[in-house]
Structures are given as C-alpha cells and as structure tokens.
Amino acid sequence: MPENLYIKNRPATFEYAIEDRLKAGIVLSGSEIKSVRNGKVSFGDSYCFFSNGELWIKSLHIAEYVNAGYASHAPVRDRKLLLTKKELVKWQNKVKEKGFTIVPLSIFINEKGYAKVEIGLGKGKKLHDKRESIKSRDVEREIKRYLK
Numbered sequence: 001m002p003e004n005l006y007i008k009n010r011p012a013t014f015e016y017a018i019e020d021r022l023k024a025g026i027v028l029s030g031s032e033i034k035s036v037r038n039g040k041v042s043f044g045d046s047y048c049f050f051s052n053g054e055l056w057i058k059s060l061h062i063a064e065y066v067n068a069g070y071a072s073h074a075p076v077r078d079r080k081l082l083l084t085k086k087e088l089v090k091w092q093n094k095v096k097e098k099g100f101t102i103v104p105l106s107i108f109i110n111e112k113g114y115a116k117v118e119i120g121l122g123k124g125k126k127l128h129d130k131r132e133s134i135k136s137r138d139v140e141r142e143i144k145r146y147l148k
Contacts (some may be wrong), residue, residue: 005036006108009043011129016103022091023072024056025082026107026117031068036115038065041107048081048102048119050092055081057104057117094121114142 012018028036035041040063048057056078064072069145094100106118125133 005039006106007041007043008038008106009046009104012043012103012105012120012122014130015125016101017125017129018103018105018120018122019100020091020121021118022120023089023116023118024055027080027082028062028115029071030074031065031071031073032062033129034065034068034126035062035131036107037109039107040065045103046104049106050088050095053088053092055088055102055119057081060104060132065090081119082122091121099123 031119042061043062044059044061046057046059046061048055050056056082059076060079061076062073064075068142095102100121100123102119103122104117105120108116108118110116
C-alpha cells in the first residue's frame, strides 16, 4: 500500500479561486477503495452538489479494480461525502447565496487507511484572472531558475 498517496486535481485551482477548504470522508465500496489505493482516480469534470441536505460528488472516475470479479463497481457514479452537520449547513448557505461552487481538489489516504477528499469552495475565474495565474507561475519559475 502506498504510504503517500495524494492525487491532485490540478485544473481546479486554475479554473477556480478557492476561498475555503475542507477534508471530507467518502463512501466507497470494496473494489473502489482498492482502485483508489492503486492511484486509479481521475477528476475530469467532477464537482459536488447538495441533495436532501447531503453532499455528493459527481463525475469522479474511479477505474474498475482488475481482480474484483463479480463485485465490481461502476467507474463513474455519485458518491456521498461525509461532513459534520455544521459544515454542511455552512457550505450549503454559501453556495445558495454567493454563487460559489464546490470542487474536489485532491483525494488521499490518511494515516488510518481511509480515503479522504479535499474539497474547496471556489468562484470561477475570469479569463484575465487565469492570465494573471499563468504570468505569476512563469515569474516564480524564472526566479527559481536564477536561484539555482
């Protein structure tokens, strides 16, 4: 089992200005957790939504586990996220009133062996904001190059 499994959703921080972050548990079946431990996760266009006061993640692709046999899972399905009631109410109110969206930022295995998802509360960036992100990233890269 990989000790430092950490799969990042790189386009999320480019597309969204992240205001707040949370770590949430995720409900997975047996073959899904084995695929996650093997690093077979793709975020694609995944996002989170509220349904009946619960937070769900949509379009998260977890590849089928090769040795699952008949107990295999559907690669893309809605999966429930586990948060406290206080956190759910707080984020649901922000999503309703201010036009925020909830995006998954990363998935990792914690010290106890549980799969966790880091989610972020973000607003979509405009084109000029994305250009500024690219420019600042290039400047940082140049500075690192000169310091070496």
